[in-house]
Amino acid sequence: MTLGLLLTLAALAIVDSTSFGTLGIPVFLLLTSDRSRTSRLLIYLATLAGFYFLVGVALMLGLSTVMDRFGDALHSRPAYMVQLAVGVGLFLLSWRFDPKWRAKRGKPARRFEPRVGGPRVMVLLGLTAGALEVATMVPYLAAIGMMTTSGLAAGQWLPLLAAYVLVMFLPPLALMALRGVAGAWLEPKLEWLRAWLSKHAESAVSWLIAIVGFLLARDAAYYLFFT
Template sequence: MTIGLLLTLAALAVVDSTSFGTLGIPVYLLLSSGRSRVSGLLIYLATVAGFYFLVGVALMLGLSTAMDAFGDVLRSGPASWVQLALGAGLFALSFRFDPKRRARLGKPERRFEPRVGGPRTMVLLGLTAGVLELATMVPYLAAIGVMTTSGLAAGQWVPLLAAYVGVMIAPPLALMGLRGVAGAWLEPKLERLRAWLARHAASALSWGLAIVGFLLARDAAVVLFFR
C-alpha cells in the first residue's frame, strides 16, 4: 500500500462526495422542515453508505477472482493501453456534459426536490439514489479497479473501502453539525448551495468524468512509460 494509492483513492472519494446522491439530496433534506429532519438525513446517509460499501465488497470479491485467473493479462502492456484509452475517452466524454448544450438544444432543465419522510421512505430514497447512480459511479468503480490491481489483501481493502465511503458522506455530516451550531447563519448559505447544485449538477458530472479519466490515464501511463 503506497502513498500514491492512498492519494488516488482520497481524490476519487472527494469527487464521489460531490455527487447529487451524496451531497445534493442531503442539502435538500437539511433544508426540509419537520422534527425528523436530522434522523431522516442520518438514515438516508447510512443507507447510501451501506449500499456503496456492499456494492464495493461484491465488486472487490468478483474482481479479485478475475485477477487470480487473469492477473498477468490485466497487468500486461495491452491491458494498460486499454486503460489509457478508457481514461482518455472518459476525459474527452466529460466535455459533452455542458449545461449550456442542453439549453442550446432547447431541452428543459431537470429538477429534483426530495422531502424528508419516515424511516422506510428514507431507506427507499437512499437505495433509489444508489441504484440510479450505479451508471454514473465512475469514480467509485475506478477506485475499486485501483484497489484490485494493487493486489491488496482483504484486511487492507476492507478498511480502505470503509474509509472511502466515510469520506463520501463526510460533507453532509459536517454541514449537519454546522447547521446545529449556527442554524440561522447557515440557512441562507445552504439555500444558495442548493440553488448552485441545481444549476451545476451537469458540470459536476463533467468534472467527475474528467478527473477519473485523468487518474486512469495517468496510472496507465506510469505503467507504460515510467517503469
C-alpha cells in the same frame, strides 16, 4: 499499498463526496426538514453508505476472482493501453454532459428536488439514489478497480473501502453538525448551495467524469512511459 494509491483513492473519494446522492440530496433534505427530524437524514445517509459499501465488497470479491485468473494480463502493456484509451475517452465524453453543450443542441437541463418523508421513505430514497448512481459513479468504480489491481488482501481493502465510503459522507455530516450549532447563520448558505447544485448538477457530472478520466489516463501513462 503505496502512498500513491492512497492519495489517488483519497482524491476519488473527495470527488465522490460531491455527487448528487451524497451531497445534493442531503442539502435538499436539510432545507426541507427541521432540526428535530435530522434523524431521517441520518437514515438516508446510513442506507446509502451501507449500499455503497456492500456493492464495493461484492465488486471487490468478483474482481478479485478475475484478477486471480487474469492478473498478469491486466498488468500487461496492452491492458494499460486500454486503460489509457478509456481514460481519454471518459475525458472526451465529459463534454457531452456539459450544460452548454446540451443547450447548443436544444436539450433541456435536468433538475431534481427530493422531499423529506418517514423512515421507510428515507430508506427507499437511499436505495433508489444508490441504484441510480452506482453505475454512473465512475470515481467509485475506478477506486474499486485500483484496489483490486493492487493485489490487496481482504484485511487491507476492507478497512480501506470503509474509509473511502466514510470520506464520501463527510461533507453532509459536517453540514449537519454545523447546522446544529449555527443553524440561523447556515440556512441562507444552504439555500444558496441548494440552488447552485440544482442549477449546476449536469456541470458537476461533466467535471466528475473528466477528473476520473484524467486519473485513469495518468495512472496508465505512468506505467506505460515512466516504468
